[in-house]
Amino acid sequence: MWEFVNFYFLPGVVLGCIYALGALGISLTFGILRFANFAHGEIMMLGAYFTLSLTALTGLPPLAAALPAMALTVAVTLALDRAAFRPFRGAPAIISVIASFGLMLMIRSAVQFFWGVQPRPLLRGIQRPESFLDGAILLPPKHIVIIGSALVLMVLVHLLLSRTRIGKAMRAVSDSPGLARLTGIDVEAVIRATWAVAAVTAVAAGVLLALDTHVESMMGFKMLLPMFAAAILGGIGRPFGAVAGGLVIGIAEEVSSFPFGGTEALLNPAYKSGIAFAIMVAMLIWRPSGLFKGRVF
Amino acid sequence: MKKLLLAGTAAICLTGAAAGAAEIKVGSVGGVTGPIADIVAEIMEGRALAAQQVNAQGGLLAGDTLSLVLADSACDPKAAVDAGSKVVNIDQVVGIVGPNCSGATNALVQSVTIPAGVVNISESATAPSITALEDNDLVFRVAPSDAYQGVALAQYVLDSGVSTVAVTWANDDYNAGLGEVFVQAFEEKGGTVAASQVHEPNKASYRAEMATLGGAGADALVMFAYYGSSGITLIRNALETAAFARFFGADGMVDDEVINQIGAENLTEAAFTAAGADDSSPAWAAYIAAAEEAGLANPTGPFVPNGYDATFLMALAIEKAGAADRGLIAAALREVANAPGEVILPGEWEKAKKLIAEGTDINYQGASGEIEFDDAGDVAGVYSLNTPQADGTFSSVLLK
Amino acid sequence: MEAYGYGLYLVTLLSAGGIYAILALGLNVQWGFGGLFNAGIAGFFAVGAYASAILTTAATPEHLGGFGLPLALGAVAAMAVSALIAWGIGRICIRLRSDYLAIATIGIAEILRLVLKNEGWATNGPRGINRIPKAFEGLPEPWAQLGFLAMVLLTVLALYLLLERAWRSPWGRVMTAIRDSEAAARAAGKNVERFRVQAFVLGAAVMGLAGAYYAQYIKFIGPDATDPLTATFLVWVMLIAGGSGNNRGAILGAFLIWTVWSATEIFTPRLLGLLAGLLPADLAAELKAETVVRSAYLRVFLIGLVLQVVLQRYARGILPETRPAVAAAPPPAAARERG
Missing domain, CATH: 3.40.50.2300 (Response regulator)
Structure with a gap:
């Protein structure tokens, strides 16, 4: 029982938290700008590289260095929006999708040019798990940090969306852009805010992932498809849906290796990355609006 | 990239070798982007080190510059065919070092280099299927089969x-x-x-x-x-x-x-x-000394010594062939790599050049092993x- | 000699470009005609390639078959298998709206990729299928290459003529009507689902054919053929840059973008060489091999940049869609909203 919790369920939660933060940004930009942003994974990766360089330059611990890295990444994202996406507002969404695909290539190759392709650690060495509840629960400190920071950020995003003026405007635009414009909402300001939130959560996802693994130039692209799956699963434009979707996919991926009643894994781990997609496709067929009744375009 | 590399290596060789000589191009194909970009970046340094040594110690043939033409095979068969076609047809390379992944190698040699009669040495393609190719003795590897x-x-x-x-x-x-x-x-x-x-x-x-x-x-x-x-x-x-x-x-x-x-x-x-090879062998010592002097980021990384050896062997084969001719180079490769012959260690370009000029048979012993090609162009597992x-x-x- | 070399390169460039043109034509049937957002092109492409490879290679213990069948039969089977799979997927997913269909097809293609990678008894797993026969390969250079190129280009031409006909036929008009206004088409009594499945299956069959040609061209097929970057997203870039809803646009986009993708590697070194020439010699000498390799990444950056420029200059594609009957009229408002 505890073996299941410690080695399958909790690692799934850790992975799920990272997917969830990434999916949050995808879901928001998809809901408000109405296109699937292929460059989201690269924004995540870029933020992790900024953090890496800031820790090297200033000696700050990674989580502290992540804050200025977020500011930098938000600036870059806003500049990219202006250059690559703004000209296509009102054009068919597919154009923006293709533009984001081009951006994905550009960001990744720029990072590879400036930082190289070697994987680099944010956190060296091995963290042995600490025990809680008399040894029933085993968690390494960095996982507590990952789960904790993810929760804090999710609550902050929730407060932003539900309590602030701009957050309410974001939800209004997501629900009905035409109506929102009629009521005098500054749609461009909403879009900027959306990019900012997406960039901040993406950087957080990237840094937390790097804490658990390392920083490398393909890290964003490797996470992109499961994050898309999480966003769809939860329902587009539904931040809490994205969080739930991320957790479901993260947990499903890890738990699928559990040797239920034997020594063989339930599902051959070679098919692990298929799980996210199988869940997603099943969800689309069964309930296209997602777990949390997101938008159906 | 090629010119940049040239700028790097030429600047070094200008001081030693005669300037103004011709340039002999060898394709340097590898998965520079793609899933193993990190490993390939290190391998490329190994290749460049060999070229740099050749150029610093008198160059090829009549003082010609060995120029590595980089092409990205992205560890992907279709990218490899595209990259191979560019270096073989546009740059008219006399031989190819690389590519890295077995799938890319299979595609490249079957679609491009075997039909064009260009010799190919991969330092890291280890799939057993490459042994069985009908390759007209054009496909070699300095990494043993899996x-x-x-x-x-x-x-x-x-x-x-x-x-x-x-x-x-x-x-x-x-x-x-x-x-x-x-x-x-x-x-x-x-x-x-x-x-x-x-x-x-x-x-x-x-x-x-x-x-x-x-x-x-x-x-x-x-x-x-x-x-x-x-x-x-x-x-x-x-x-x-x-x-x-x-x-x-x-x-x-x-x-x-x-x-x-x-x-x-x-x-x-x-x-x-x-x-x-083990790190007590003279070949390894010679390689490591040169690599450290040249400041390679990671000379002992996966297949980096093999990349060095593949490039050095290609240079030796060109020298042995006596001309920038694809067919002659392919035929000369086994002669310079295999025993018998006077032993040549990594970095001993001047010595090798002299011996070849005298008509003495040579036997290259590389950083990655003794390198004796068998009939299929494979090396034995050391x-x-x-x-x-x-x-x-x-x-x-x-x-x- | 030099011109001959450039010529041979041109042949490879056009052969690969032609295979992409077939893919882009297939996608145009699905997206340009039917408004179906298929983001799993790689899946249909790979299924076609594997089907053809398994049928045409000589018998081997490494994978299923090696049936040694004629190449033409392999190509037909590739289309059939690809179409069959598309029919199955279409039956389930076709009612999904555009973005959702995209995500579903991406997921299915990824699952297909895992199956091709893991079911080694049929596909030889990650090591792939080797020594695939190729049309005209018995001929001497350059006739072998030219023969293959001619076959690809003639196929592109034949498909173009066929699809133009379909586009102008009543079937094509119903398709675009459904694409632009589903409700109106439904009200006119059209069976929207059936037409959509037809477009989906037809497009997938064309993609399967491209897969069969690809297997021949490369002579090797591994699971990386299903790489979504070069087998799905790149095809989308080609269609959108060329002009969706326009068969000539699809062909032009494919050749143009593939040329950018491939030929940038020839020009970037020249460009970088010029830049390096401007540097002082001692500084240039310090540029190590690592820097040389890093500059290869700039090529991918350049590809992204060209794409942005093309999109901003030609937002509706270089050759925009023209309606057969009402070529002079502006596109209906509904068409702009789609996506």
């Missing part, structure tokens, strides 16, 4: 007193080949494979896999993976979940970055085989055992 290494590692693991292991391999052409051979050889030799699993590379966590494998009662984990795409994460997750403390593996794991990230103190019971050291590097000894 079929040998899995057997060598199985023997070593048993000799270390470990008889029950769990095995996992990344699901790509290189690691799957090694893993399957290992499992078969290990069981034939009387060992027990308690559990074996394929894993999908590029995932963020392998804790569940490690827990499942760790529950099978094995004494060690035998892992076949590239360090960047899954190897480091596997070891980290295995240690953190206390599933395994003892690790065996192969080439793809022999990179200082593994020690840098995991820490030597956590890797006291890790050992990885690699195709290559392996080193690499263990992490406290100073953050690997020490390697020849595996008998």
